[in-house]
Amino acid sequence: MASVHSLASTVHQRVADALSAALPEAGSADPLLRRSDRADFQANGILALAKQLKGNPRELATTVVEALPANELIKEIEVSGPGFLNITITDEAIVKTLAARAADDRLGVPYAENPGTTVIDYAQPNVAKEMHVGHLRSAVIGAAMVEILEFTGEKVVRRHHIGDWGTQFGMLIQYLIEHPHELDHKDGAAVSGEEAMSNLNRLYKASRALFDSDEEFKDRARRRVVDLQAGDEQTLTMWQRFVDESKIYFYSVFNKLDMDIQDEDVVGESGYNDMLAETCRLLEESGVAVRSEGALCVFFDDVKGPDGNPVPLIVQKSDGGYGYAATDLSAIRDRVQNLGASTLLYVVDARQSLHFKMVFETARRAGWLNGDTKAVQLAFGTVLGKDGKPFKTREGETVRLVDLLDEAIERATGVVREKAEKVGLTEQEITENGAYVGIGAVKYADLSTSASRDYKFDLDQMVSLNGDTSVYLQYAYARIRSIIRKAGDAKPAAHPELELAAAERALGLHLDQFGETLNEVAASYEPHKLAAYLYQLSSHFTTFYDQCPVIKADTAEQVENRLFLCDLTARTLHRGMALLGIRTPERL
Numbered sequence: 001m002a003s004v005h006s007l008a009s010t011v012h013q014r015v016a017d018a019l020s021a022a023l024p025e026a027g028s029a030d031p032l033l034r035r036s037d038r039a040d041f042q043a044n045g046i047l048a049l050a051k052q053l054k055g056n057p058r059e060l061a062t063t064v065v066e067a068l069p070a071n072e073l074i075k076e077i078e079v080s081g082p083g084f085l086n087i088t089i090t091d092e093a094i095v096k097t098l099a100a101r102a103a104d105d106r107l108g109v110p111y112a113e114n115p116g117t118t119v120i121d122y123a124q125p126n127v128a129k130e131m132h133v134g135h136l137r138s139a140v141i142g143a144a145m146v147e148i149l150e151f152t153g154e155k156v157v158r159r160h161h162i163g164d165w166g167t168q169f170g171m172l173i174q175y176l177i178e179h180p181h182e183l184d185h186k187d188g189a190a191v192s193g194e195e196a197m198s199n200l201n202r203l204y205k206a207s208r209a210l211f212d213s214d215e216e217f218k219d220r221a222r223r224r225v226v227d228l229q230a231g232d233e234q235t236l237t238m239w240q241r242f243v244d245e246s247k248i249y250f251y252s253v254f255n256k257l258d259m260d261i262q263d264e265d266v267v268g269e270s271g272y273n274d275m276l277a278e279t280c281r282l283l284e285e286s287g288v289a290v291r292s293e294g295a296l297c298v299f300f301d302d303v304k305g306p307d308g309n310p311v312p313l314i315v316q317k318s319d320g321g322y323g324y325a326a327t328d329l330s331a332i333r334d335r336v337q338n339l340g341a342s343t344l345l346y347v348v349d350a351r352q353s354l355h356f357k358m359v360f361e362t363a364r365r366a367g368w369l370n371g372d373t374k375a376v377q378l379a380f381g382t383v384l385g386k387d388g389k390p391f392k393t394r395e396g397e398t399v400r401l402v403d404l405l406d407e408a409i410e411r412a413t414g415v416v417r418e419k420a421e422k423v424g425l426t427e428q429e430i431t432e433n434g435a436y437v438g439i440g441a442v443k444y445a446d447l448s449t450s451a452s453r454d455y456k457f458d459l460d461q462m463v464s465l466n467g468d469t470s471v472y473l474q475y476a477y478a479r480i481r482s483i484i485r486k487a488g489d490a491k492p493a494a495h496p497e498l499e500l501a502a503a504e505r506a507l508g509l510h511l512d513q514f515g516e517t518l519n520e521v522a523a524s525y526e527p528h529k530l531a532a533y534l535y536q537l538s539s540h541f542t543t544f545y546d547q548c549p550v551i552k553a554d555t556a557e558q559v560e561n562r563l564f565l566c567d568l569t570a571r572t573l574h575r576g577m578a579l580l581g582i583r584t585p586e587r588l
């Protein structure tokens with residue numbers, strides 16, 4: 001496996017070298033190289049540099065140009081405007097660089113220079129509750145970040161911080177103890193996810209009704225919470241049944257999402273129970289937290305309520321109970337001290353940003369987070385309905401995630417079926433592709449807008465064949481594969497000696513940017529930039545395919561070279577989509 005320098009970075013280096021040779025006092029000045037429409041690249045850095053050194057930018061630019069005669073890489077370089085450099089590279093350099101990428105399984109993408117360990121907190125639904133679109137976002141964005149980070153060589157530890165602890169379990173467990181057979185399954189038959197959820201729903205409703213109407217039950221339920229926190233065995237056994245039943249449901253949804261969630265990575269809130277008392281003790285002893293009206297609190301200068309009074313982070317309530325914050329603080333200690341995290345990444349709804357801001361700051365004050373460890377919330381926005389309002393059913397209820405996924409698959413299957421005859425798909429392929437297209441559509445819609453923004457959940461748009469959708473990309477991929485199949489004996493092969501058409505150069509230069517895009521996405525936690533890259537790749541391919549005949553090209557070499565471009569485009573699309581968690585069927 002060999003990593004390949006991108007053309008942009010090679011040109012950058014050459015210009016930077018020429019710049020410091022022409023102007024030693026400039027040191028290692030940045031030529032500020034950009035892709036450009038006029039030439040292949042434009043360097044704008046000379047302007048600022050000339051200003052700084054009080055020189056004439058055009059003169060300086062001319063000196064740099066003289067130091068860069070045409071060679072195997074640079075075909076032409078010229079001064080333009082007030083002192084920009086326009087740089088055109090040779091066709092040969094493009095094809096040779098792409099050939100080096102094609103020879104590598106990783107498409108020449110280098111590993112990160114200093115990989116660390118990222119603990120990523122994502123896909124964290126709540127026990128005994130339905131999953132909704134918010135859980136979709138965390139799961140989809142988190143899974144993409146896992147793949148992207150791992151691809152750059154980062155060690156990634158997954159943590160699914162499920163909501164499996166808290167006062168509501170007192171009520172549920174007490175009810176189950178009084179109605180012991182409510183979660184029993186018929187003769188050991190495997191339970192489906194749907195069945196598991198409907199059992200939980202039924203039990204939840206029944207226990208809630210009793211809790212609201214029967215004071216004595218309410219008391220028993222409250223005492224049960226204390227038993228749970230104290231680790232009473234019978235209570236824990238019952239609690240475990242809720243967790244297990246919920247997991248059956250979660251896994252069925254993740255499975256539908258074509259997502260691999262491992263049991264050992266599910267460490268819910270309960271997993272930190274043993275650390276809570278110590279976390280509070282350490283905070284109190286160090287003075288980071290103080291007692292206020294019986295509760296253990298951390299205060300912040302810049303966090304105030306609407307009345308102007310400070311709003312504290314409560315780590316222990318006045319009744320002695322521990323909440324969400326105590327758990328998250330304990331999780332930080334575990335992740336930094338036991339898992340060796342250099343980065344903590346939380347893929348969580350933006351509405352929890354204040355919570356994380358306070359939790360991170362508290363951990364910093366306590367010394368659990370220091371300069372070596374960074375903590376980041378990859379905060380995502382709300383999923384809206386077509387009307388632009390938070391997504392609800394007509395009855396005002398939260399929309400069930402499974403229902404949405406089923407509908408997406410159904411619509412997508414319809415889209416696939418329409419073309420199936422022409423492509424010659426079997427019934428099995430239609431079903432399989434329908435799921436890949438439907439789930440891909442949902443994931444892509446989520447991943448193609450910046451995570452911080454709200455987005456509209458619009459299935460019509462998501463499965464549309466035109467525009468920035470996964471189906472469009474999947475069709476582009478399948479079309480390329482079909483071209484290569486139809487080429488028969490002609491095989492992809494790079495021919496650096498050939499002259500390239502404009503559309504070939506544009507496609508080639510974009511293909512060469514894959515690694516740089518990935519590095520940027522990995523560093524900024526912005527998977528939508530990968531989606532945008534892939535969409536542009538398909539667009540470049542479409543233009544190329546419109547303008548440059550492949551199988552019917554003039555010469556055998558040209559056929560091979562164009563097949564080579566097709567093949568590298570397909571492999572880049574396939575890899576990029578896989579990093580986003582989206583399948584690319586061979587025939588569609």
Ligand code: ARG
Pocket residue numbers: 121124125126161162163328331346348
């Ligand atoms: N279970 C929570 C919810 O559904 C999300 C958990 C986020 N992770 C964390 N470490 N707090 O809102």
